[in-house]
Amino acid sequence: MSMNDHAKLYQQKLGYNRNMGPYQSLSLPWWVRTPQEVYGPRHGCELEPLICGEHVFRRLEQDIRDARRCIDIISWGFDPGMVLVRGAAAQAGQRVGDLLQEIASREHHPVKVRIVVWHDDVVAQLLMKNVPGYYGLQFPAIGCCRTGYYSEDHQYYNAEWFDKACSNGLTNIEFRVRKVPVSFLRQSLSGEASPGSAAAFAGKVYATHHQKMILIDYVDPPKAVGYVMGHNFVTDFWDTEAHLFRDPRRERFHKADPSKAWRQGPNIASSTGAYVPGYQPTGDEIDRKQRAVQAYLDRDSWVAKPYQDVSCRLRGPVLWDLNHNFCQAWTESERPESLLAELAPLVAPGVTLAQTISQAVVQRIAARPEPDFFQGRSTMPASLFKLARGQHSVQLLRTQPLHGEKTIKECYANLTRQMQHYIFIQNQYIQYEPWAEHLKECVQRLRDAGYLKPIYVFILTSTPESDGMDQPTYDVASKVGQSETMVVEHNEALERAKKGKAARPAAPEELAKSGINVVMGSLWTCARPPKVGGLGADEYEEIYIHAKVAIVDDAAFTMGSANLNLRSMALDSELNVLSEAMDVAYKLRCDLFRQCTGQTGPEQFSNMALTFKSWQDTMQENSSRKSQGKVLEGQVLRFHVDRKPGKPVV
Incomplete structure (x- = not known):
């Protein structure tokens, strides 16, 4: 299916727009339209984007504490041992599992908590560890051998919490799981091109429920609040906007089970190893034991990588649609096995x-x-939630394989179609080749119609987390003039071109002649400079971009759980918001640009030419600084991958 299949649904006609004057006008049709019934735009709302875990989790914890009736949670993963608001260390604060138990069991205004999480089977848990400790105290560490162990206390806490949650042992808290049946695979992939390798097939079979949302006090409309999130309820996702190098407030993971640390150093039991009443190890033995244990933990552990992510706090009639999505998920969920x-x-x-x-x-x-x-809940009309001072309009979007819905894909198609000056995309995965083709087609249509102003495309993504993702990433990069950013694939493409087996990949200069100017970057942080000498290679660290944000022309934006890849466009359930709130779009662009380069970019609706050149210069300067052991200016570097790609995965 082409990304332009529904273009005719957006044909302009004079209409009445009561949300923005002049009231009779030709306004750009940002709202997603499809032949199927989908959530429509909601007016009289309030949106608040929140960048990085420190901000979103602090705001969320306060909303949870203020709850009086009910809390509904959907998440890809759930880690009850994570601390939302942290002191000087990752464990310095109240665990979210304790917070939920506290509000659910308090004497006055106890809160009903419902949690729905994606869980397919033990293989999925081994691969993803998205619900750490899910199998309880009997099998507390399934999945840890691949992605790292939590501290002994954290791991034990999670296992004990899930033992209670999965047996209905937590007062006023219901925990359920859901999966995407493989029977929906053919319907989801209809009209999509997908790789045919064994690894790709396994990825298709394990489609996930990737939505993240929270709905608080829905049954009390004046106080109701919701979140549509990029963040997961997992401790890895806590970080600050500064992304400090090895920040101790981020979680520490261990290569091996940390309980084994107590085997290090001297045996401080009795000489026989058996219990002897009154036996006490010497102070020197205890000191050596403690040092050996700590050395083992430090040697075999690491601080979680920096995470860049964005979520959105919502109020107003859009909560009606959030509730519909939650109720649908609840009916399709099951008790854990x-x-x-x-x-x-x-x-x-x-x-x-x-x-x-x-x-x-x-x-x-x-x-x-x-x-x-x-x-x-079904008797409550959306109008109950309208805010007297709500200035924002918003549309809830989904990829929902169980219901044949792909409105997030249509959103990306239409944002690109309506773009007239720039698009900024910050996304975990930029791997959907049809979007790159669609971008070029949209710009060509503008030029064919006589619109010759340059289009600027800002793309931020991370180094693919596995080499199986390299080829899908290159398929996009090569289409937008960024082939050179992926060295091995680029050289192979040049060899094929020399032999006449394929066209030479387009250079940035060639693409610019057709009106498309692209920068493709990633984000990095570094340690503080030493008093003498420069930084070592291991004192630079890539920031893992988990955000899923697109902003167009300072006029419209989308954010949520959906990546720009085949999974999020077709296979996995996803949840995004789309808004034409121009004040929010502009502020969000300024905040995200400031993170990258230290500069917000031009005034709203102004020319991006100088900012585009500034990004190119900053990327080049930071590459030079990194090679010389100097501190980075801002966080952005040119995207760069230099390794042999693996067989494509989905």
Whole structure:
């Protein structure tokens, strides 16, 4: 399916716009339109983008504490041991699991908490560890051997919390899981081009529920608030806008189970190793033991990498749509199964029927406690949530494979179609080749119509987390004149061109002649400069971009959970917001640009030419500084990958 299939739905006509004068006008049609029924734009709302975990989690913790009725959470991952508001260290503060238990069990205004998280099976947990400690105290560390262990206290806390949550042992807290059935795979991939490798097939089979949203006190409209998030409820996602090098407030992970640290150093039991009443190790033995344990923990651990992410706090009628999305997810979720129950069909096929019947009975019983939950909410009209001073309009967008919805893909198509000056994209994955082709087509249509002003494209992404993502990233980079940023693929493309097997990849100068000017960068941080000498190579660290933001012409923007890749456009469930709130779009652009270069860029709706040149210069300067061991200016460097690509994954 082309990204331009629905272009005719956006044809301009004179209309009445009561949200912005002049009231009879030809205004750009930012709102997503499809032949299917989707969430429409909501007016009288209030939007507040929040950049990086320190800001979003601090704001969120206060909203959670202020809750009086209910909290509904959807997340890709959930880590009850994470601390939302931190002191001098990652564990300095209250764990979110304790916070939720506190508000759910308090004497006055106890809050009903409902949590829905993506969980497919033990293989998914081994690969992603998105619900750390999910299998409880019996199997507390599944997934840790691949991505790192938490501290002993954190790991134990999570396992104990999930033991209680999965058995309905937490007062007023319901925890459920959901997955994307493989039966939806063919429908999701209809009209999409996808790689055919075994690794790619495995990725398709494990489609995920990647939405992140929170809805607080929905049943009390004047106080209701919601979030659509890039951030996960996982400790890795806490960071500051400054992305300080090895900030101790970010989580520390361990290569091996940290409980094994106590095997280091001298044996401070009795000489026989058996319990001897009254035996006490010497002070020297205790000191040597402590130093050996700490040395082991320091040697085999690391501070979580810096994370760049953006979420959005919302109020107003859009909460009606957030509630609809949550209620739909709740009905499609299930109570958690134990690890043994998950493995039973594989280990003992004869157990499958009995287990299926038992699970069905449990699910029916679990669905009965709140018969008025959905009915009560369904009678509340969206107009109840309209804010007297709400100046913003917003549309909730989804990729929802269970319901055949791809409005986020249509959003990217239309933002690019309406663009007249610039687009800024900060995204974890820039791997959707149809978008790159669509960008070129849209700009060519502008030029064919006589619009000859240059278009500026600012792209920020991270080094792909696996070499299987390199080729999909290169497929985009090469289409937008950034082939040279990926050395191995670029050289291979040049060799194919020499042999007449393919066209030479377009250079930036060639693309600029057709009206498209592109910079493609990544974000980095570094240590403070030493008193003598320069920084070492290991004192620079790439900032992991997890944000999913696009801003067009200081006039419209989208943000949320969706990456610019095949998974988010078609396979995984995702949740974004789209808004034409120009004041918010401009401020968000200024804040994100300031992070990159220290400069906000031009005044609203002004020419981006000088800013584009400034980005190019800053990227070049920082590359030079990094090679010379100097402190970086801002955080942006040119995107650069130099390794052999693996077989493409999805």
